[in-house]
Amino acid sequence: MISKDIALALFFLVQTVFGALGNSFLLGLYTITFFTGPRLRPIDLLLCHLVFVNDLVLLSKGIPQTMATLGLTNFLDDVGCKLVFYFHKVARDLSLCTTCLLSSFQAFTLSPRSSWWAKLIARATKYIVPLCFLCWTFHLLKNFVILLYVKGPKGRNNITEGQNFIYCTAAFPVSLYILLYVLIISLPDILCVGIMVGTSGYMVFVFHKHHQKVQYIHGNSLKPSGSPETRATKSVLLLVILFVSCNSLNSVLSLYIQYGKPSSWLVHLSPFLAACFPACSSFVVIVSDSQVRKYYLAFWKG
Template identity: 60%
Template sequence: MIAHDIALKIIFFSQTLVGVVGNSFLLGLYIITFFAGSRLRTIDMILTHLSFVNILVLLSKGIPQTMAAFGLNNFLDDIGCKFVFYFHRVARGLSLCTTSFLSGFQAITISPGSSRWAKIKPRVQKYMVPFCLFCWVLHMGSNGPILVYMKGPKGHKNTTSILDFDFCSVLFNPSFSTTISAFIIFLHDITCLIIMMWTSGSMVLVLYRHRQRVQYIRGSNLFSRPSLETRATQSILMLVGIFVFFNLINSVLTVYVQFAKTKLWLLNVSAFLAACFPACSPFVLIFSDSQVSTYYLIIREKIKLPSFIDY
């Protein structure tokens, strides 16, 4: 049991620390690059927003989970639990929304010029900021019931209607408003996942056709260097694949927890899976998107940063 507790402490602390550092590095890199006068890609605006909301996901979930693993189960009162879970759900929804938007935007970007999708690219760029604001408003509104039903740890005697999260608990009290909110969240999540899988399939098809054309033009050379656009698309595909994988597993586990009378180890696994994508995503971009290394080299030359990675 002691070894289990130590492992939980190390896992949650390491996952939160590594994820926050990675996302903060990306967020800082994009911001510094922008203020340094270098031109950012349009997609970098989406990646900047994704890094920011991923930090919120990790902080709002990882810190309480880590403190609970260290045995501090009563560090949040009712108000603290309300706001921690509220901001986690909002940030989690924004991460999902931003990732689906990122996938859709990249699919439109690499679509052939004759495609109907290429014609709407300027519109997507124009409405990018309003779309992000809409996502914030949507998730802040739809997760409002959390501020009502989330309570402190074991804050009620009627345990049959309580789902205990070790450091917080939620009181089940179904009503019309909570049902509508749950339906909106469920519909949003399903829609975003469908968009990600559909656009990912489109990108794979475009890349395959492009590869076939390149091989036909260049002969049998299978080792030609992929273009920057192709590498960026491959990075987005990796991000989407990681997100869908962890999200689907965590969704199934979350549903199971509702009927499993709240086994603590299931909640710990669910918390770990929920933070996997925010923790992994910055490193996927750092090591697979060549433009990230380009920005770093530019900034390093301007302000004399140390060399952390050899490119």
């Protein structure tokens, strides 16, 4: 019979491998299409950035978590722990930021052509790459504090107050400045989630109005046409729903782990839930976005 630790390691390994393969497939497809294939949509640049940072999330968390589950808890020193946690946190924040940009851009695309919002679409496409660089700069600076307080497993005996991450430890001093820092730094994340929820609600509202208009003009017998813009919007909506669902469940579980008495299964379930969006998002795009299939067919014929 397979032991509990081996079963957990297999779960993390399968999640990491399949997620990394899906993200790498999309990243390679977008890269090849950019140089040799048809012209990419502006939204594809954001999707390319999303799958790249999701790959970083999976590799920086899935591999160490798999090794730690098998009992290998001393494979990282202080420098390794600092770098792994730092880039994992930066990549997770960038995943949130990119998903927020995706939902915002698609909401602009769906806005009525007569609206002044539509005038921003042409300008917004020019600023996608600078916005991605701005997100990188902000989150690299924001998470710099991780490099100060995360330590390797050998330093856990010297930590009186901290959090144990199995293969690394973190000791954040409880002070007014740290609490103020956490509050200020958490505001952009809360703002991004609020924007995603708001833009998703707006897109659903636009779809509902369009559906009612089509039914009024043509009757109930006609099904709404699945234009590329509509399919792209549905793909973004699925990504937002997946992101909010996985991270909401993980946030509730993390609070319980922090203040309750969780079992070892729940402790391992938290990083598994945190990696669900990076692991599944690429397959959501592959299945729901027909443009990906067109890029693949163009590459295959080419």
